[in-house]
Amino acid sequence: MADLTLTDLVKTYGKVNVLRDINLDIQTGELIVFVGPSGCGKSTLLRMIAGLEKITDGTLKIDGQVVNDVPPSQRGIAMVFQSYALYPHMTVRDNMAFALNIAKKPKAEINAAVDKAAKALQLESYLDRLPKALSGGQRQRVAIGRAIVRDPKVYLFDEPLSNLDAALRVATRIEISQLKEAMPDSTMIYVTHDQVEAMTLADRIVVLANKGIAQVGSPLELYERPRTEFVAQFIGSPAMNLLPGKITATGPQTEVTLDAGGVGRADIATTDADMGKQVNLGVRPEDLVLTDSDAIFTGKVEIVEALGEVTLLYLPAKMSVGEGADSANQTHLLAKLPGIHEQLKGQTVGLTADPSKLQIFHDGVTMRS
Amino acid sequence: MNQLLFAVSTIVVGVFGCVAYFYFSNILLDRVFPAKGPNAGTNINKANAIRPWLFLLPALLVLGLYLVYPVFSTFVLSLQDTRGSFIGGENYTWLAGDGKFRESLGNNLLWLVIVPAASTFFGLVAAGLTDRIKWGSVAQSLIFMPMAISFVGASVIWKFIYDYRGENQGEQIGLLNAIVEGLGGTAYAWITMPFWNNIFLMIILIWIQTGFAMVILSAALKGISEETIEAAYLDGASPLQIFFKIKIPQIWGTIAVVWTTITVTVLKVFDIVFAMTNGQWGTQVLANLMYDWMFRGSPDFGRGSAIVMVIMLLVTPVMIWNISNAHKENR
Numbered sequence: 025m026a027d028l029t030l031t032d033l034v035k036t037y038g039k040v041n042v043l044r045d046i047n048l049d050i051q052t053g054e055l056i057v058f059v060g061p062s063g064c065g066k067s068t069l070l071r072m073i074a075g076l077e078k079i080t081d082g083t084l085k086i087d088g089q090v091v092n093d094v095p096p097s098q099r100g101i102a103m104v105f106q107s108y109a110l111y112p113h114m115t116v117r118d119n120m121a122f123a124l125n126i127a128k129k130p131k132a133e134i135n136a137a138v139d140k141a142a143k144a145l146q147l148e149s150y151l152d153r154l155p156k157a158l159s160g161g162q163r164q165r166v167a168i169g170r171a172i173v174r175d176p177k178v179y180l181f182d183e184p185l186s187n188l189d190a191a192l193r194v195a196t197r198i199e200i201s202q203l204k205e206a207m208p209d210s211t212m213i214y215v216t217h218d219q220v221e222a223m224t225l226a227d228r229i230v231v232l233a234n235k236g237i238a239q240v241g242s243p244l245e246l247y248e249r250p251r252t253e254f255v256a257q258f259i260g261s262p263a264m265n266l267l268p269g270k271i272t273a274t275g276p277q278t279e280v281t282l283d284a285g286g287v288g289r290a291d292i293a294t295t296d297a298d299m300g301k302q303v304n305l306g307v308r309p310e311d312l313v314l315t316d317s318d319a320i321f322t323g324k325v326e327i328v329e330a331l332g333e334v335t336l337l338y339l340p341a342k343m344s345v346g347e348g349a350d351s352a353n354q355t356h357l358l359a360k361l362p363g364i365h366e367q368l369k370g371q372t373v374g375l376t377a378d379p380s381k382l383q384i385f386h387d388g389v390t391m392r393s
Numbered sequence: 394m395n396q397l398l399f400a401v402s403t404i405v406v407g408v409f410g411c412v413a414y415f416y417f418s419n420i421l422l423d424r425v426f427p428a429k430g431p432n433a434g435t436n437i438n439k440a441n442a443i444r445p446w447l448f449l450l451p452a453l454l455v456l457g458l459y460l461v462y463p464v465f466s467t468f469v470l471s472l473q474d475t476r477g478s479f480i481g482g483e484n485y486t487w488l489a490g491d492g493k494f495r496e497s498l499g500n501n502l503l504w505l506v507i508v509p510a511a512s513t514f515f516g517l518v519a520a521g522l523t524d525r526i527k528w529g530s531v532a533q534s535l536i537f538m539p540m541a542i543s544f545v546g547a548s549v550i551w552k553f554i555y556d557y558r559g560e561n562q563g564e565q566i567g568l569l570n571a572i573v574e575g576l577g578g579t580a581y582a583w584i585t586m587p588f589w590n591n592i593f594l595m596i597i598l599i600w601i602q603t604g605f606a607m608v609i610l611s612a613a614l615k616g617i618s619e620e621t622i623e624a625a626y627l628d629g630a631s632p633l634q635i636f637f638k639i640k641i642p643q644i645w646g647t648i649a650v651v652w653t654t655i656t657v658t659v660l661k662v663f664d665i666v667f668a669m670t671n672g673q674w675g676t677q678v679l680a681n682l683m684y685d686w687m688f689r690g691s692p693d694f695g696r697g698s699a700i701v702m703v704i705m706l707l708v709t710p711v712m713i714w715n716i717s718n719a720h721k722e723n724r
Contacts, residue, residue, distance in 0.1 A: 076623055097629030109620035113642040122638075123628035174628070 026087045026100065026177035026211050027052045028073065034081035035068055042068055045236050046082065055204050055212045059222040060232035061258070067182055069232070070215045074103050074180050086178065097123075102171035103180040107187060108163045110155040116142075116166050117151040120173045141169040144206070145199075161192045168203070181214040185221060201225055219259055223247075231255050253344075253388045256306050262336070262358045265312075266304040266344040266385070267321065274298050278384060278391070280305045284342050288320040290382035292392050303391065304344045306383030309336070309360040312375045319374025321357060328369040335365040337373070411451070418447050464705070471698035475691075484699040494700070497677045500591055501707075504662055504678065507592070509655040511599045513648060516606020521636055523607070524614050533611065537604035544601070544664035551597045552669065557582035585674045594676055597665050602658065606651045613647035614640060646721055653715035660708045679704050 033046035043065045050056050058066040071077040073084060075096030083090050091099050102123075110119050117138055118125075124134040142148045145165045155163055164184060171179055184200070185193045201224070204212060216222055222229050223243040231238040231246065231254075238258075239251045250256035250264075257263040272287070273279035274294040280303060281287050288305045307320070323339035341357040359375055384391045422443060426436035474480045488494050519536050523529035539547060556567030557580060565571060570580040584590045617640055625639045641648070663680035670676045672685065679700055687697035 074627060076626070096627045101627070103624070103627050105620045105624060107618065107620050109618065109624040111621055111625070111639060111643075113645070122625070122630075126629045126634060170624075170628075 028178065028211065028213075029085040029088075030073075030082070031085070032082035033069070033072065033079060033084065035065070035072060035077065036080045041235060043072075043235050048230060048237065048240065050211060050213070052211055053209050054227045055214060055225060057222040057226035057229045058213065058215045058232055059217065059219060059229055059258075060238075062217060064232040065235060066215045066217075066232045070103075070180055070182055070213060073178070073213065074101055075099055097126075100177035101180055102174045102176035102178075103182065104164075104167045104171050104184045106183040108155070108167040110163055110166055110170075112155055115152050115154055116147060116158070116169075119155065119166055120170045122170070123174045137173045137175070138169075141172040144172070144203075145169045160188050161196055164188065164196055165199070168200075172203075177211065179210055179212040181212065183216055184214075185216070185218070197221060197224065219261065223259075229259075231258060233258070249390070249392060250306075250383065251390050253304065253306070253385045256383060256385070256390075260308055260310075262309050262360065264306045264308050264383070265357050266306050267357070268342065268344045269303060269305050271298050271301045271303055271384075277379060280384060282321065284321070286319060286321050288377075288382055289379050290384050291379045292382075292384050294384075294391060298386075298391070301386055304385045306385055307377050308381065309358040310334075311377040311381040312359040312361070313377065314361065315374045315376040317374070318376060320376050322372065322374045323357065324372045325368045325370060326356065328366055330364055330366050332364070333362070335361050335363065335368075337361065337365070337368060339373075339375075414451065415448065419444070422447060467698045467701050467705075470694050471702050473695045475693050475695065480695070484695045487696065488699055488703070493672075493677055493682060494679075496675060497672075497679045497682045498703075500676060500678050501660065501662075503591055504595055504598075504659045505656060508595050508598050508602065508659045508662075509652050511595075512602035512606050512655050513610075513652050515599065515603040516651065517610050517641075517648070519603060519607040520611035520614055521640070524611060533607060536607055539601045540604040540608075542601070544598075545668050547597055547601055548665050548668035551600075555583040555593060555669075557584075584670055584676075587675050590670065590674055590676050594665055594669055597669070598659065598662060602655050606655065609651050610644065610647060613644040617643050646718060649718045650715060653711050653718060656711050657708055657715065660704060660711070 028048075028050040030046050030048040030050075033043060034041070035043040046069065058069060060066045068077060072079050075091075075094070079092050084092055086099055086101075111122065114122065120138045120141060121134050124137060138151070139148075142151055145168060147162070147165055147169055150158060150162060150166075155166065158166065164187075167184070181200070185196055188196060200214075204210075204225075214221075214225060226243055228240060229243055229246055230240050233254050239246060239255045241249075243259075246255060246259045250259065253266060257266070267282050267284070267288075269280040269282035269288070271278060271294065272281040274296055276291075276293050277289050278292050278294040278298070279287060279289050282305065288307070290305070305320075321339070321341065323341055325337050326340055327336075327338035329336040329338075337359040338356040339359070340355065343354055343357065345354045357375075422440050426440040426443075427433075428437050428440070430436075471484055472479055472481060474483070519533070523532045523536075526532075542550070553566065554568040556565070557570060558565050558567075565574060565580045567580070567583075569583060574580055583593055586593075621639060621643070622635055625635045630638065661680055662678055663684065666672055666676055666678050666681045667684065672678070672681045683697050683700040683704065686693050686700065
């Protein structure tokens, strides 16, 4: 029921700048996910929207109103914390009713709101329990229920699933996406470092890095057309391979000759001016296929990890080391092949990929226009 | 020199005696129940059942000798007259009718109501206020400092605050009288002012115990999850509502422990009254009354012991509650 506009937001602690140049428009009813490596400021940004952190500079608008100095309770937001933040001395019912009690709403109205939320979250039989008598998943549902009861314009989630075990995390993730479907008008902002959560939940993902926004886009947009090497390697697992090379032919399709030999052709248009530029050719492990002729990369398979459904091949290679890379693909080219290929260990194989799947980065930024 | 030698040799004998006791009793136990042979399993279990008692025994014996025995001995004394002959409950019936005892009981009750409440309250306020400011730790150490002073020392300090000089004794040197005179009032002998002098004495103990309450409660406040406070803030609670509805309920157990701990101290209050008024002008308390009967004038151990039994009777339930509360906190 609300749109948010973030204009030139800046956050500094003393002399340390943690966020700058944050510009973002969030539409009513959108589910936006802030994702990024730890320490990138994603939680700080969420807390600035919540009003728990002061905004150093820039403006934050909710529904067109500047709320920089509006206290949190009047911003029309509700937040779900990572550690649930339930009041340990109150029953589930009192926890959920707390905000309404503070606002001195009539008793009947409070009870109706709590009962409705409890029903939606299947918490009816736990209303008289204390938080300590609940499981982790139930606690998280109470925390969500506490937010729902307030009927906020904007929901803020701060890594709500990271304290849950793997199975519960999937179940709760699905519950959150069902909740979103049941409330199509409410705007949600969700912070996570888990890219699976980001990809599955988000309408749009905001990738934060280096104190700013690296890219904003739908999950598949980020996957297929990453704007920077960082986004390319941060989204997708295992991370994208970045192979250094030079542009040797331009046109609607660009040819990159790798430093290690081998030639890749990508469906990216370039001009003569780009000729000879030092670039990185980006190719996702899952896009690589075995080939006998015309390989982009040829090498000896050093390690084979057979996961059943897929097999990961590690080929020693000269890689371009980006900040989003994990340690394995700083020294090896990774290929993710469907099926079982254990016999490939120690063999020399050729790998290629569809030209439409390749990326070319110059100075860390995509050459795709 | 001789004394020093004696002290050192006592320490050496004591320490080595203890070590030897633990060492040899342990060996003996292993001899009696060897961990080998056909019954190795049952032997180990038996030895393990006995071993803790072996180690606890010296402590239990010493505690018994110095704590439990005196209780019974005092009880027996309380049933005797000055010459040590048995007189049954006569000392207690005398107590029930004694005006000074009633005054003491009343005053103790007053202390019991006011001091723990005030100390805990001020401690909580101090902890809440110093929790979030930069120089809070400086303020805390200042407030805590009286804890380091003995009750008698504190009484001496406060004697100078309440001090009063009569007509011909020269200028007033008491701080309180200085303030009163500075504001145009006339000096007064504060600790002779009936009823209120009790309060003036209590202020000394409150001054001391507030630091204790503050330190414990401040630690408890720091233990509250920051996120619950932020959640309450987002829910629209004011700082006062957060303090009373979120913080205090979460440290309720600690408040109870602090309260009861101070209660026990208050029930035993002696030094302050002894040093300030010695129970005159209607400020007598049980412990000082006991001291009067035990050691002053013509001592009456029977009556003194009877008063001690009353104090013990009052302290015990509070003590039990205190310990069970502390246990709950630790869990």
